[in-house]
Amino acid sequence: MPIQAPRGTVDILPDEAAYFQTMEDTARQVFLRYGYGEIRTPIFEFTELFSRSIGEETDIVSKEMYTFADRRGRSVTLRPEGTAPVVRALIERNLLGQQGAQVKIYYAGPMFRYERPQAGRQRQFTTIGVEFFGCASPWADAEVIAMLSEYLEALGLGKTTTRINSLGSAASQKAYNAQVRRSLAALKDRLCPDCRRRVEINPLRVLDCKVPEDQALFADLPSLVDSMDEPSRAHYDAVRRALDRLGVAYEERPGLVRGFDYYTHTVFETCLAGLGSQDAVLGGGRYDGLVEELGGPPTPALGAGLGLERLVLAMKAMKIAPSGSAPEEKSVCIVALGEECIEAAAGLTQSIRAVGRRALFDYTARSIKSGLRAANRAEVEFSAIIGGTELAESACVLKNLRTGEEKRVPLDQVAGLVK
C-alpha cells in the first residue's frame, strides 16, 4: 500500500490553487484599504497558549488539538485558530503597549483540528483572519463586519447577510450562565443527551438546540440580551446602528454562540449556500479580555476568520472562476520533428520565454501529428514546428492554431513576433 496523505488533509493541485491565490490576492487588496498589515506567525505554539485562551472545556481544546511533546518534552500544538498566536506575538513584541494605539493585522495560513472530516471540514484547513486591536467603539465591530462583507462581494459571492448576536460582558455572561444552570437543573432528566452536556460545558448553547422537545423546555428562560447589563446592551444597540449606517446586511440570531471562551459582546458569522451542513464561511467576534488574559495590557479587540476551503465550495457552487484563469495571449508550443532538431527547439523555447511569453517544449522528438495534438491540448495560441527542412535554414513553421494560418519564420525572429 503506497503512502497516503493523512486523513483530513488534501493536496491542492494547480487548478485548485488558483482559487486560493484569488482569495488571498483579494484579501490583500480589500484589507489594505482598511489599514491592515500582514503578520505571519508560527504554525505551532506552546499548548498553554491555546488552552488558556480558547478554554479548557471547549471541544477544540479538550479533544481536537494536534498536541505533541517536542524533543525537550515541552508540549506544543499545531495552531487550531489564528487569534491567540497573533495576540501572543503582539504582546511579545510589545506592540500593544501605547495608550490609544490601534493595530490592524491580518494573516493567512493553515490551521489544524483533529475532527472527523466531512464536506467543508478538514483536519488541516486554511483561514484568512483579521484582528483589530485597541478600539472599544461599536464602530470597530461594524467596520470589521462591513469589511468582510465587502471582501465576500469582491470575490463575486454577491451581497451576503451576516448573523450577529451579543454575549454581553464577561460578567453578564457569567451571571446568565449561572441562571440557565439553575433553571435547567430541575429539568435535566428531560433534556437531550447533548443538552445535558451543554448545561455543564456552555449553557448558552442549549438555546440553539435543534430538538423540538428541548426548545419547549426553554420557553420560560429569559433571553440572553434581556439579561445583559446596561453597558453591554448599549454596545450591542450601537453596533446595530452602525451596521445600518454602513449599509451592511445583518440578521440578529439570539442563539448564535461561538466555540471559544474568549468572546465577549458582539459575535457574528456568515453562512452561504451550496456548502453542505458546514456552511459558515466566516466567524468572529469581540474579545476584550483576551489580551490581558494572555499577559498583555488591557486592550479591547475583535477579529474574525474566513474558511478558505469553504469559500472555494461557495465559489464553485456559484460558478465563480478564479481570476487569472483566462488563457494567456500568444503562448507557444514548440514541436521538434527529430532528435537533431531538439537543440534548436530548446533555444527557441528560451528566447520566447525571455520576452515574457509562455513557451512549452517537451524535449522529445515527435511526429507532427502528435506534436500538434499536444499543442492543441495545451491551449496555446501558436505552434512552432522545427523539422529537417526548417533546421537547415535556421527557421521554423509558426502556426496560428486558432486560424490555421502558418508561415516560415527565422528562429531569431519568432520571439519578436509573439512578443
Added chain:
RNA sequence: GUGGGAGUAGCUCAGCCCGGUUAGAGCGCCUGGUUGUGGCCCAGGAGGCCGGGGGUUCAAAUCCCCUCUCUCACCCCA
C-alpha cells in the same frame, strides 16, 4: 467520538442480490486513416493482483468476518 453510503482501467461508473467463460462501458491516452499538419469523424491498441487481510467453496469482484481509506451527517466549527 457516534451513525449512514461507497472503494472495480488515468477519470466517471456498470457488474455484486441469484458465486462459474478471456471483468465491461463512456471519457481520456497511444497508433493509424493523411511520406510533415491539431481540433471533428472513423478504425485499431495499451491500460485492472475488482482497497488490504482472513474465511466459506471444486470455484469469489460477487457470500461471511476483520481492517484501511473516501464520503455524508451528528457533536462542534472556518
